[in-house]
Amino acid sequence: MPQVSKLWARRRLAATIALVGLAILTGCGAERDARTSAPPTAEGRALKVYRHGMDESPTSLDPVQGSNVYANHVLINAYDTLFAYKYLARPYEIKPNLADGWPTISEDKLTYTIRIKPGVHYVDDPAFPGGTGRELVAADIVYSLKRHFDPATRAQGAWLWQDRIVGLDEWKSAGSDYDAEVEGLRALDRYTLRIKLTQPYPQLLDTLAQGYASVVPREAVEHYGREFAIHPVGSGPFRVVSYDTTRIVMDRNPDYRQEPVDLAAEGYDPATQGGYGLERIAGRSPPFIDRLEIHFIGENSARWNSFTKGDEIQYTQVPNEQVDQVLASKQPVRLRPEYAELYHVYAGTEAGFIFQTFNLSMPEFGYNPDPERERRNKALRCAVIKAFDWPARNESFYAGIGQVFPGIIVPVVPEFDPGLSRESVTRDVEGARRLLAENGWNAENLPVFTYGTVAGVINRLMYEQFRAGLKQIGYPPKKVVLKQYATFGDISKAWKQAELPWVVKGWGLDYPDAENTLQLYYGPNGSPGSNDANYHNPEYDRLYEQARVMLPSPERTQIYRRMNRMVIDDCLAVTGMARTRIYLWHKDVIALPDREIVGGFFLKYVDLEG
Amino acid sequence: MEVLQYALRKLVSGIPLILGVTFVSFLLMVYFGPDQTYQLLGKNPTPEQIAEVRHQLGYDQPFLVRYADYLRELATLDLGHSDSTGEKVSVLLGRTIPVSLLLVLPGFVLGNVLAIMLALLAAHFRSRWPDKLIMGFSVIGMSISYLIVIIAFQVIFSSSYGLGIFPVRGWNVHSFADYFNYVAVPTMATVFVALGYNTRFYRSVVVEELTRDHVRTARAFGAPPAQLLYRDVLKNCMIPIITRVVFSIPLIVISGALLVESYFGIPGVGKVTFDAITTGDQPVLKAVVGLTAVMFVLAQLLTDILYRAVDPRVSLG
Numbered sequence: 001m002p003q004v005s006k007l008w009a010r011r012r013l014a015a016t017i018a019l020v021g022l023a024i025l026t027g028c029g030a031e032r033d034a035r036t037s038a039p040p041t042a043e044g045r046a047l048k049v050y051r052h053g054m055d056e057s058p059t060s061l062d063p064v065q066g067s068n069v070y071a072n073h074v075l076i077n078a079y080d081t082l083f084a085y086k087y088l089a090r091p092y093e094i095k096p097n098l099a100d101g102w103p104t105i106s107e108d109k110l111t112y113t114i115r116i117k118p119g120v121h122y123v124d125d126p127a128f129p130g131g132t133g134r135e136l137v138a139a140d141i142v143y144s145l146k147r148h149f150d151p152a153t154r155a156q157g158a159w160l161w162q163d164r165i166v167g168l169d170e171w172k173s174a175g176s177d178y179d180a181e182v183e184g185l186r187a188l189d190r191y192t193l194r195i196k197l198t199q200p201y202p203q204l205l206d207t208l209a210q211g212y213a214s215v216v217p218r219e220a221v222e223h224y225g226r227e228f229a230i231h232p233v234g235s236g237p238f239r240v241v242s243y244d245t246t247r248i249v250m251d252r253n254p255d256y257r258q259e260p261v262d263l264a265a266e267g268y269d270p271a272t273q274g275g276y277g278l279e280r281i282a283g284r285s286p287p288f289i290d291r292l293e294i295h296f297i298g299e300n301s302a303r304w305n306s307f308t309k310g311d312e313i314q315y316t317q318v319p320n321e322q323v324d325q326v327l328a329s330k331q332p333v334r335l336r337p338e339y340a341e342l343y344h345v346y347a348g349t350e351a352g353f354i355f356q357t358f359n360l361s362m363p364e365f366g367y368n369p370d371p372e373r374e375r376r377n378k379a380l381r382c383a384v385i386k387a388f389d390w391p392a393r394n395e396s397f398y399a400g401i402g403q404v405f406p407g408i409i410v411p412v413v414p415e416f417d418p419g420l421s422r423e424s425v426t427r428d429v430e431g432a433r434r435l436l437a438e439n440g441w442n443a444e445n446l447p448v449f450t451y452g453t454v455a456g457v458i459n460r461l462m463y464e465q466f467r468a469g470l471k472q473i474g475y476p477p478k479k480v481v482l483k484q485y486a487t488f489g490d491i492s493k494a495w496k497q498a499e500l501p502w503v504v505k506g507w508g509l510d511y512p513d514a515e516n517t518l519q520l521y522y523g524p525n526g527s528p529g530s531n532d533a534n535y536h537n538p539e540y541d542r543l544y545e546q547a548r549v550m551l552p553s554p555e556r557t558q559i560y561r562r563m564n565r566m567v568i569d570d571c572l573a574v575t576g577m578a579r580t581r582i583y584l585w586h587k588d589v590i591a592l593p594d595r596e597i598v599g600g601f602f603l604k605y606v607d608l609e610g
Numbered sequence: 611m612e613v614l615q616y617a618l619r620k621l622v623s624g625i626p627l628i629l630g631v632t633f634v635s636f637l638l639m640v641y642f643g644p645d646q647t648y649q650l651l652g653k654n655p656t657p658e659q660i661a662e663v664r665h666q667l668g669y670d671q672p673f674l675v676r677y678a679d680y681l682r683e684l685a686t687l688d689l690g691h692s693d694s695t696g697e698k699v700s701v702l703l704g705r706t707i708p709v710s711l712l713l714v715l716p717g718f719v720l721g722n723v724l725a726i727m728l729a730l731l732a733a734h735f736r737s738r739w740p741d742k743l744i745m746g747f748s749v750i751g752m753s754i755s756y757l758i759v760i761i762a763f764q765v766i767f768s769s770s771y772g773l774g775i776f777p778v779r780g781w782n783v784h785s786f787a788d789y790f791n792y793v794a795v796p797t798m799a800t801v802f803v804a805l806g807y808n809t810r811f812y813r814s815v816v817v818e819e820l821t822r823d824h825v826r827t828a829r830a831f832g833a834p835p836a837q838l839l840y841r842d843v844l845k846n847c848m849i850p851i852i853t854r855v856v857f858s859i860p861l862i863v864i865s866g867a868l869l870v871e872s873y874f875g876i877p878g879v880g881k882v883t884f885d886a887i888t889t890g891d892q893p894v895l896k897a898v899v900g901l902t903a904v905m906f907v908l909a910q911l912l913t914d915i916l917y918r919a920v921d922p923r924v925s926l927g
């Protein structure tokens with residue numbers, strides 16, 4: 001008998017374990033099902049689901065923390081912004097979005113009056129009384145911009161409007177009371193917003209197209225508190241239904257305003273964009289898909305396997321290691337036939353660049369109390385720049401398809417000068433050696449060159465290539481020292497505290513205007529600001545201050561180009577290269593993907609065959 | 611009653627361990643971990659804005675005050691919000707730990723059960739070809755990087771370049787069939803690697819046991835091999851086996867399986883922990899470290915109780 005009861009006890013235990021396991025499993029499934037379920041289409045057809053692959057995940061979905069393209073892919077599709085970028089126009093062009101037409105601008109360019117579209121509603125959410133989304137009004141825009149000046153929100157976008165809008169900085173100093181008025185940021189009525197500037201700000205409309213400028217309802221911010229960052233409540237084309245570390249699922253906002261696509265107004269160019277089926281969205285109101293899934297896949301091999309599987313993600317950026325396998329030709333970019341049969345391709349130059357700059361606050365390479373040493377330092381910097389091998393860098397790490405250019409005005413902005421001398425990006429070992437010798441530099445007195453980077457194989461290889469280049473001009477390899485940082489946060493701290501003599505960096509444009517890269521050398525932006533070079537040139541600063549308040553014009557372009565020339569002539573940086581990004585997407589997807597400028601604004605227009 | 615008293619004593623004696631682990635970990639986090647200030651700042655921050663963020667993160671508080679807060683959070687299970695996403699840490703862990711458990715459990719069980727069986731077989735045929743075959747396989751499992759195994763298995767079983775019979779990535783689990791679909795390849799990869807380490811370890815335990823007098827006596831009395839291995843060898847090997855298995859559990863529960871989760875797109879706790887480490891998300895890290903310490907105390911307790919269950923000679927005094 002004891003044997004039998006033991007047996008029963010064991011079976012009971014096994015059954016209990018099995019039941020608990022099943023309960024966990026089914027419970028988990030049921031929860032996910034509820035979180036991701038979408039309403040069936042009214043027409044009873046299959047859901048149109050577009051699965052987008054992205055190489056990183058956003059950290060926060062609170063617009064005030066939407067500091068990168070990954071967050072913006074979600075933000076500008078869950079929320080509305082006053083302005084947006086045209087879907088297809090290149091160079092990028094801005095257009096009214098939530099704004100009901102262009103703003104009225106005062107004669108002195110200091111007052112913008114912006115009408116917003118009436119009848120725009122937030123998605124339904126428990127944050128609202130009765131759970132029904134209310135109408136978006138001008139006061140919401142005032143509230144949303146004020147949040148950037150509230151220290152409690154940990155906002156990252158205040159730099160866009162700091163010292164620009166009358167009374168906003170003072171509002172912050174007075175304690176960020178949302179009920180207190182700001183003179184320069186007022187809702188005149190339900191649908192009219194007035195912005196008063198301290199000085200003309202030609203890029204203002206661009207800043208109002210950023211994810212940072214997403215319009216949020218105060219009720220939702222207060223309802224969710226800190227968890228508002230994972231519960232977006234907007235009025236955009238999609239609403240978020242689930243979000244975790246691997247993907248975000250967004251369903252079509254059924255109440256999104258009806259705005260038929262005018263392809264010509266969006267900048268459609270049949271000659272270059274004619275093969276993507278975009279004509280089929282003309283005259284129809286987006287969004288065209290029922291569900292948007294954005295999958296965050298950091299590992300290139302996993303992303304590629306998922307994309308080529310056929311029934312998983314439908315879009316990917318081609319990883320560098322796949323470029324030779326996929327392309328039949330790099331110039332122009334053309335797919336091999338077996339890939340061309342399955343996928344669309346688009347190759348675009350990034351809206352940004354990679355560059356490496358000296359930190360002039362370090363007396364070894366930059367400003368020095370001794371004028372003679374300062375003169376020799378400049379010669380040393382120029383020699384290092386001459387030693388850099390851009391073609392090798394491009395070939396080794398960017399599949400040879402990056403666009404190397406002189407200076408810091410990047411190719412995608414209208415102010416780019418294709419005729420600028422390429423001397424600063426042309427390797428000249430003999431010239432570098434001569435410069436060092438003429439200025440009294442030799443293996444003994446050359447300073448230790450600390451090359452800071454985030455730990456990683458690719459970064460290490462870049463350092464080795466850089467060091468090999470310096471060796472050829474007579475820089476002793478043992479004096480080119482690698483300093484590795486565990487995380488990007490760590491090296492970012494070192495940059496902001498001006499601890500490194502050499503800053504290796506990439507910069508993505510916030511808006512398509514050369515001002516965005518020229519500010520990288522504006523004196524008052526020195527560390528901890530974005531002027532990591534800590535370059536202080538009164539003439540450069542004067543020109544910057546003059547140009548920053550000017551509207552686009554040939555005169556402004558000339559000023560920009562003069563500043564660009566100063567950066568080159570003062571030997572501040574090894575610069576630069578704009579990477580070429582190659583995007584592939586399945587043939588049944590009707591889209592022209594582009595992750596540059598803001599990021600993800602094309603997702604609203606994606607459609608699927610059938 | 612004896613077990614309950616022992617458990618209470620053990621739990622109380624585990625408090626210094628938890629305090630020690632949390633103190634050292636927090637010290638490392640604060641003084642050597644990533645500083646999140648600079649990731650939360652905008653592009654042209656002023657010194658005042660830097661000070662504001664540091665204040666928001668609590669970095670401007672003295673170390674001991676921050677540590678005391680940490681202990682209070684652990685004691686009250688009020689773990690705060692993630693500095694990165696703003697999500698409640700308790701909700702975040704509650705959402706991701708079950709996923710990781712479901713993911714790693716089959717591999718963990720199979721990796722140990724199969725390893726024990728292979729170890730018994732190898733030890734029984736010691737120095738003969740089955741032993742050499744199994745040990746050769748173990749060495750292969752141990753030698754190949756887990757990352758390579760994951761990538762290779764993904765290509766072979768999931769991708770269009772291979773068999774393509776399982777999903778490359780995802781976790782849409784609504785039924786047992788879905789679960790099997792998503793967990794099959796990660797489990798195969800895990801078992802492939804785990805078998806190498808586990809089999810070698812268990813084989814050495816079994817070989818040692820086979821040299822004992824009682825085994826030799828049983829063999830002399832003509833005990834059949836299967837009975838000998840199960841009754842006289844395996845049961846006496848249970849103490850090291852239990853130790854290895856039980857002490858693996860806390861890491862499985864809390865740390866998940868980062869590589870598998872990342873490559874197969876599974877929203878488990880491994881990725882959450884990794885992201886917290888690299889970004890310096892201290893509320894998440896503090897919770898993970900604290901819970902790991904607690905789990906180890908519980909594992910120690912469970913191990914002692916299981917020792918007693920498999921060997922009545924073991925005293926819980």
